[in-house]
Amino acid sequence: MVTIQDTELREGILIAIERAKAISAPVLVSEVHKIDHLEPLLFYAAGRELFLGERFFWKDPVGEQYLSGLGICKQIQTDQSSDRFFHVEREWKRFIESALIYNDFDVNGTGPAMFGGFSFDPIKNKTLLWSKFSESLFHIPKYMLSVIKGQAYFTTNILCTQHDDTTLFEKTAKERQSILERAQSSSFMTRPQLLYKEEVNPDQWKASVRDVVTDLKQDGPLKKVVLARELRLHFNDEVLAEGVLSHLLTEQSDSFVFAFESNGDCFIGASPERLVKKEGEHLFTACLAGSIARGKTPKLDKALGESLLKDQKNIIEHQYVVDMIKEAMSETCDEVILPEQPKLMKMRDIQHLYTPVLGINRKNSSLLDIVERLHPTPALGGLPKEAAVKKIREVERLDRGFYAAPIGWLDYRDSGEFAVAIRSGLLQGNEASLFAGCGVVADSDAESEYKETNIKFRPMLTALGGK
Numbered sequence: 001m002v003t004i005q006d007t008e009l010r011e012g013i014l015i016a017i018e019r020a021k022a023i024s025a026p027v028l029v030s031e032v033h034k035i036d037h038l039e040p041l042l043f044y045a046a047g048r049e050l051f052l053g054e055r056f057f058w059k060d061p062v063g064e065q066y067l068s069g070l071g072i073c074k075q076i077q078t079d080q081s082s083d084r085f086f087h088v089e090r091e092w093k094r095f096i097e098s099a100l101i102y103n104d105f106d107v108n109g110t111g112p113a114m115f116g117g118f119s120f121d122p123i124k125n126k127t128l129l130w131s132k133f134s135e136s137l138f139h140i141p142k143y144m145l146s147v148i149k150g151q152a153y154f155t156t157n158i159l160c161t162q163h164d165d166t167t168l169f170e171k172t173a174k175e176r177q178s179i180l181e182r183a184q185s186s187s188f189m190t191r192p193q194l195l196y197k198e199e200v201n202p203d204q205w206k207a208s209v210r211d212v213v214t215d216l217k218q219d220g221p222l223k224k225v226v227l228a229r230e231l232r233l234h235f236n237d238e239v240l241a242e243g244v245l246s247h248l249l250t251e252q253s254d255s256f257v258f259a260f261e262s263n264g265d266c267f268i269g270a271s272p273e274r275l276v277k278k279e280g281e282h283l284f285t286a287c288l289a290g291s292i293a294r295g296k297t298p299k300l301d302k303a304l305g306e307s308l309l310k311d312q313k314n315i316i317e318h319q320y321v322v323d324m325i326k327e328a329m330s331e332t333c334d335e336v337i338l339p340e341q342p343k344l345m346k347m348r349d350i351q352h353l354y355t356p357v358l359g360i361n362r363k364n365s366s367l368l369d370i371v372e373r374l375h376p377t378p379a380l381g382g383l384p385k386e387a388a389v390k391k392i393r394e395v396e397r398l399d400r401g402f403y404a405a406p407i408g409w410l411d412y413r414d415s416g417e418f419a420v421a422i423r424s425g426l427l428q429g430n431e432a433s434l435f436a437g438c439g440v441v442a443d444s445d446a447e448s449e450y451k452e453t454n455i456k457f458r459p460m461l462t463a464l465g466g467k
Contacts, residue, residue: 002036002180008102009156010169016100016160028073028099028140029158030112030412037152038183040066041249043145044259045242046182047071050175056115056139057245057259058409060417061272064149067109067409069141070179073157076114077134081122084136085372095140096412103155108279108415109146110153114138116260117267117407117421120376120400124393129426129433130401132263139260143179154180191244192237192430194465200230201397202450208395209446215391216442224320225382225391227449228437230398231457233464239427241266247463251348255459256419258407267402269424270459272347275374275406277417278367283333283359288345288420289321289379289439290314290353293455305344305351317439318342318353320378324385325357328373333359349458367416371406379439380404380420401426403435423459434460 012029020027044057047070058067076091078084096112103111116138119130144155158172205227212225241259245268248257252270259268277284292308295301308314322338329336337358345354361370381404382388403426408418425434436456438449461467 002038002184004033004035004154004176004180007031007173009158009172010166012100012102013158013160013164013169014166017162017164019098020160021162023098024162025098026159026161028095028112029160030099030101030103031156032103032105032110033154034105035152035154037147037150038145038180040068040145040147041242041245043070043179043183044068044245045187046179048242050179053261053264054139055241055259055261056141057257058115059249059257061254061256063253065109066147067113067115067144069115069139069144071142072139073142073159074140076116076138076140078136079134081135084118084122085368088136088138089366089368092138092410099412101412105153107146107148107153108413109148109409109411111155111412112140112157113144113155113409113411113416114140115409117402117418118375118405119402120380120405121389121393124399127399129399132265133267133401137262143176191247191465192235192239195234195236197466198232198234200232202229204397205229206446206450209440209444209449211395212391212440213442213444213446216440221384222387222391223383223441224317224378225388225440226380226404226437227392227396227440228398228400228404228435229453231434231436231461233432233434233466235430235432238429239432239464241268241427244268244427244463248459251462252423252459254347255423258419258421260402260407266427267407267421267424268427269421270463271419271422271424272345272352273379273420273422275377275408275418275420276367276370278361278370278415280415281361283329283361283370285325285329285357285359285374287318287321287325287342287355287357287379288352290318291350291452291455294346294349294351305346308351308353309342309344313441313443314353317441318355320383322355324378324383325374329357329359331373332362332365332370334362335360347459349462350455367410367414371418375406376404377420380422380437382439398435400435404437423456425460425464432464
């Protein structure tokens with residue numbers, strides 16, 4: 001049984017209460033323990049009864065980093081359209097500058113950390129679909145399990161006010177141990193039955209593609225516009241996020257697997273695309289654009305991959321992303337390193353053109369500053385950035401919400417990682433919305449782009465029990 005015996009939390013809470021009285025503001029106490037191995041998914045499932053709507057889950061593509069958070073110690077959000085990245089960063093820094101942090105481990109992703117993301121376009125009119133999520137939303141969890149390269153760490157975050165006393169420690173210790181015990185015996189039901197799929201305005205979407213192609217053929221600055229659409233699923237029972245995560249972890253093990261709950265809804269997905277990762281002064285990002293299906297045999301799969309590497313439409317689309325990311329990275333890095341030619345990234349259902357990028361971060365450039373510069377990449381917005389987003393705002397009927405936007409985590413050391421939230425869906429009780437998009441250029445064909453979105457629906461559709 002996993003237990004936490006020795007603890008500095010009691011003393012930290014007493015100090016924090018006195019500090020809260022002195023500054024007339026709440027003070028965070030954060031404590032990290034190394035513990036015996038605990039399955040991150042079972043920890044996530046263990047929080048369903050006490051913390052439903054206040055959980056998150058994260059796994060990186062190589063399986064070296066799992067984060068699972070329960071409860072909300074602090075929430076940072078904004079509905080404003082301007083300076084939202086700056087606002088989130090300012091609030092985060094304010095929150096941790098007075099904190100008491102007991103962390104003996106030099107391991108990123110332990111101690112105080114916030115998890116969440118941003119909407120794709122804060123200016124576009126919002127619909128009821130994404131009413132449970134604000135334009136930027138981050139949770140600092142009460143309890144977080146971090147499994148880093150096989151070693152498990154447990155972070156406890158407690159917000160102390162001037163009105164608290166030592167009973168806060170007793171309550172926290174009891175709740176913490178209860179969660180750890182539940183996590184060793186958690187289980188969850190099998191996925192519910194999919195009753196039917198509802199394509200949301202497919203003909204209208206194809207017409208939008210044709211209209212954009214007409215615009216792109218004009219002698220103007222616009223070169224590419226990414227258009228997305230929605231597939232609505234209806235089930236015979238509630239869809240549990242932990243069940244979907246279980247399938248994604250098995251079926252999409254080479255992807256970022258994530259879940260982020262807010263007020264009962266859950267945004268969930270398995271994205272192949274990193275936006276940016278920061279470890280000290282090192283930045284890692286990737287260019288992912290241009291795609292084709294996987295082959296049913298090794299010979300056919302190889303032939304499809306080779307055809308993608310030679311396809312001019314996809315090569316040009318990929319180069320747009322490379323040029324933009326290189327320029328954005330150069331604004332915050334002293335050095336940017338990338339190969340001259342893309343290679344293939346092969347996922348279960350689809351393969352992409354892929355170019356890795358390494359940057360040496362310039363001093364005083366924060367992770368969220370880089371996230372803001374990179375979002376949206378041409379792979380999810382278009383090119384030029386502002387003109388493409390404006391066109392999406394005009395012609396796309398879908399409220400993207402957090403789809404195709406940055407989602408990830410940031411710790412108190414300014415290390416963290418964000419993925420581009422594609423291959424994703426929004427769970428809402430007995431229903432779910434899936435999202436997929438494709439890059440429209442001057443020689444695009446609406447029917448071909450429609451088929452491409454069907455391929456991109458597959459990872460989430462399969463995890464939810466569809467075909």
